[in-house]
Amino acid sequence: MSVRIETVDVVLPLAASEDGDAWKKAAARKLGVKSVAEVRLLKHSIDARQREVKVQLRLVVGVDGALPEEGVPVWECPPLAASARQVVIVGCGPAGLFAALNCLERGWKPIVLERGKDASARRFDLAPILREGRVIEDSNYCFGEGGAGTFSDGKLYTRATKRGPVRKVYEILVAHGAPERILIDAHPHIGSNLLPKVVMAMRESIRAAGGEVRFGAKVTGLLRQGDKVAGVRLAGGGEVTGEAVILATGHSARDIYRMLAEEGLLLEQKPFAVGVRIEHPQPFIDRCQYHLGKDDERPRELPAARYALATKIRGRGVHSFCMCPGGFIVPASTENDEVVVNGMSLARRDSPFANSGLVVTVEPEDTEKFQAEHGVLAGLAYQKALEQAAKLAGGGGQVAPGQRVPDFLKGRISDDLPEMSYFPGARCAPLHEILPGAVASRMREGLQLFDRKIRGYAGGGGLLLGFETRTSSPVRIPREDSSLQHPELQGLFPCGEGAGYAGGIVSAALDGMRVAEAVTG
Known part of the structure; x- marks a missing residue:
């Protein structure tokens, strides 16, 4: 016999908001039945607009039987072929990380280049700026694995729900160690003490699936073949080639804007x-x-x-x-x-x-x-x-x-x-x-x-x-609406907050995923 399953929204006083029996009674009243067998929390939000604070809950209800078991999200992708096509991703913030994971899911090999250090080493570089007032210019609160968001609270609330699968972003984060609570809270956040471990786990997933993540890899120029990008030049003289380059550098990489301007590529001012x-x-x-x-x-x-x-x-x-x-x-x-x-x-x-x-x-x-x-x-x-x-x-x-x-x-x-x-x-x-x-x-x-x-x-x-001053980039790196490529250089894909197309962790992650789909076709 199949179980009747319903989803209901209920409002409870604060004192009853964590009481499972109160959830069942409220769900039963909402459904017009005497009792329900099981409830599970889907969404939790606080309504403090009135003097008496209330809690709004969205519940999935097993009316006449137990709910199916719910597994913990995991991230998996098929093995990468030896002949996989290669894409260079500049920046290891949310746009770059989610672009890399999506490229792997679609059979492309990402090479992620990050000017800063991995999140573990990066922690030690915060001490000089706090205690001595000395900035390590390629490893600080803005630069390094995970980008500026790693040590900036990890707020995940977004209004960008029409830009892509927000739930998938949350599930990927949970699969890499973020608290499952972010799947429920109306204003989820991870916290700067937990987020470094999450981004390090994402890096290991990229490497385990066949991608690369390189630290201390500062991009200083673009490689071109005619009107198409062929890769990037690195500080110190190295080069990395690929069929496309995703620029996901964040809004504080001012040298990237100067590099693009010096190369004669179109840029735009923005608010x-x-x-x-x-x-x-x-x-x-x-x-x-x-x-x-x-x-x-x-x-x-x-x-x-x-x-x-x-x-x-x-x-x-x-x-x-x-x-x-x-x-x-x-x-x-x-x-x-x-x-x-x-x-x-x-x-x-x-x-x-x-x-x-x-x-x-x-x-x-x-x-x-x-x-x-x-x-x-x-x-x-x-x-x-x-x-x-x-x-x-x-x-x-x-x-x-x-x-x-x-x-x-x-x-x-x-x-x-x-x-x-x-x-x-x-x-x-x-x-x-x-x-x-x-x-x-x-x-x-x-x-x-x-x-x-x-x-x-x-x-x-x-x-x-x-x-x-670093609320968002004052520069937009333009891209075509359909292909998401720069209008003057084929294969160059501006992405995320630094390019002017996102405004936070989740919107940057969504843009990274969208650009990865455009790259891989």
Whole structure:
């Protein structure tokens, strides 16, 4: 006799949200039956819009019998033929890794080239930037195995659900050691303490299936045969050939944009965003988002609260970016003459601080003063100028310029700064003067608007650190809509966030998979 299986959505009070019997009773009520035999959780999300926090659950229900067993996802592909065609993938971030796995599934041999180190060795290169303020320029929070996302929280939430199989991305991550919980949570994340092991496992899958992953392999040029790419040149004089080249270098590989410009290939300016990291005590965000009393602690069933804020001011977006509940602010510089900040958190999100980017959109016309000298790379020069100004204002190393939020609003330098998560430390500085006027004025208005949504957001407990400049690439490497190849060089496939076609781990992974399909036909 076959089992009747249904999927239902139910809403439960927080206190009952982890009670399996409550799930069964709620499912039975929803289905109009006396009882159900078994339930399994498919999706979990928290609804904190009202004063009483509720939990929304999607359940698969075995109404009159047990549900079929559910296996743990695995990643497998057929053995690679000795005659397999070869593709060069530049970059070992999510776009490059998922492109490599998809190429293997389709019978092509990927050779992944990464300028930085493997994730294990890369960890040791974070100590100098944190403790000495010294950047190892090819191995840091941005460069190395897994890309910038490896040590930047591992947030997986995406709105890019129409770009491809998001569920497959999650399942591949789980198959390589990510928590199965990411298959269920509405806003999944892995955590910067767990993600390195996941990307290392993906690398081993690529190698075990017949692909290659090479570290310390910095690309300095393209090999061509007429109007077709034939491979790449490496620093030190080596070459790697292939029938196609996938450029999946991430948004901080500025030398790649310069290389393409020097080779005369078409590039385009695109909007990006710059601003600061804003940090508050996590208990303050918890109280505001979960409607808790002043002395109430966050209930055990609730994760560290997150937020998303956005508005538009005089034609430019002002919004929170890459919000890290229970997280840390970290130095994300890739050169020693700059200071750049970003956010990360561990799997448990148990830091006493909450931070987020607070950024303003920059359009190509806003970079006009850099265009005469830098042309299509004017956005890179705009970013770099801000990063160098932050270095100067911080006074040395990776010390960041900082300001209390009320002082920023009133246009005065802070007398002191609150306790913070940023390990290299901060120095009081006039961020309201250092930021471009068009950015600072919009940020000021945005803070005042956001304070109406989260009361106290612009209060004395808030800290601003400069500068958050690497939100996305200011350059797009164009590609044809159908073939996904660069319009001027056959076989060159711009891919992921660095090429301007993604905005996070999952969207980059999806783009990598899509480009791999285009390469392999």
